[in-house]
Amino acid sequence: MSTIQLPIYLDYSATTPVDERVAEKMAGFMTRSGCFGNPASRSHSFGWTAEKAVETAREQVASLVGADPREIIWTSGATEADNLAIKGAAHFYQKKGRHIVTLKTEHKAVLDPCRQLEREGFEVTYLDPEPSGLLDLNKLEAALREDTILVSIMHVNNEIGVIQDLEAIGNLTRARGIVFHVDAAQSAGKIPLNLSALPVDLASFSAHKIYGPKGVGALYVSRKPRVRLEAQMHGGGHERGLRSGTLATHQIVGMGEAFRIAGEEMDAEAARVLELRDRLWNGLDAMEEVYLNGDLEHRVAGNLNVSFNFVEGESLIMALKDIAVSSGSACTSSSLEPSYVLRALGRDDELAHSSIRFSIGRYTTAEEIDYTVELVKAAVNKLRELSPLWEMYQEGIDLKSVEWVAH
């Protein structure tokens, strides 16, 4: 245990460290001793070499997700890609209809653009997932209408890691000529994704979830069938007019390298990470009143989201200060609201309050997992000793029957 460095990072779904190989590559695209040119400069070699680097990265990203490089549009991240996809498609196709369907457990980068479109007069249906986190295709089918123009369903959920069936969803949308957008920020490089064989029209990616730099991402825009978007960022007409702004060469090169490495190492890495995830779950599940959030089978390897009944989440995070985990999504952990994702699964507020997301990645070791199991057990036991709810549970009192004085 003495070799373990604290705190242990188990928040790979929030972000990942940049892989050293990626950082090294990026460093070559900034200073005057490197390739610093503007990829849009057509009149000299500085521009040409930068453009070449950007196009190589585009091929690397396309190759990982089974796309044609011409289908990849650079953005500042998955948030921007989601915005461009959702607002861009809605604005372009609004003459056909103004109805959009999405899922309550989507990332805010999808939900918030949908809210904005509602303010603009679009109608949005927010589907409830099943308690497992998965989407019931019958419910989706029932929600599709004549005027539905867009369906946005994420591939892998950032909080609970569940994997949606893109093919089945896309078959429903494609048969109706509805645009299908997928937020794939949490899946690219972690599970196989072959867009050329899937009925998906738009897909969002982020570099920093897969050992690339923060602040860069991409949107896949299908060419066959051709999907049209209205640009959200206007300017010099970069990225075929879909996203103006000088390309961030070093960031893009970093994303390309990260995606290239992921392509090479994904299978072995996923197997190793899965083994660690199982080791963690087996350790935690040995405790009483521990609940897994989200389906275990249809789940990305690195994610484990667990609720510890009768302890409160924030105090648990406090007790777990030697491990970096998140309670719900990193974006929402500054507020006291229980996770909207867990609520959408139908979890009680109590269980939603006491949820911890462990996310495992490239640099996690078995030693770290063993240390984490012991730490969590000790913390949960300590907090349960302090918990009047645990005491009542031990006495056989049904907490649901108690009349609480809400405040």
Place this chain on the structure above:
Amino acid sequence: MAYSDKVLDHYENPRNVGAMDKNDTAVGTGMVGAPACGDVMKLQIKVNDAGVIEDAKFKTYGCGSAIASSSLLTEWVKGKTLEEAGAIKNTQIAEELALPPVKIHCSVLAEDAIKAAIDDFRKKGGKTPDAAQESA
């Protein structure tokens, strides 16, 4: 979120954790809050014939600030008369623990808990343990 040293101290070494017999007529029990809101405090006081709080115990389900607020309160009420204990204000707790605005409700809950414990003690004062049961 950054916690004050005092909150951390109470959180790491909570004082007076435990339970007393809620049917004992010398014991007053206050339970406030709701699991769905993220905090439940149970505060118990043992009162002697002179009306002085001899002992206090707590259990809290809640964030670090809620645990610290109740732990601190048990320290404060010991040796106080019921009147003195009932006069403790949440602002004193919040100030002592340097609670940030979003955590003020924890100190409010602690004030509610001691008031509820005193009420419970008074309500069942002199009654048989059986009659006091439902208020626990």
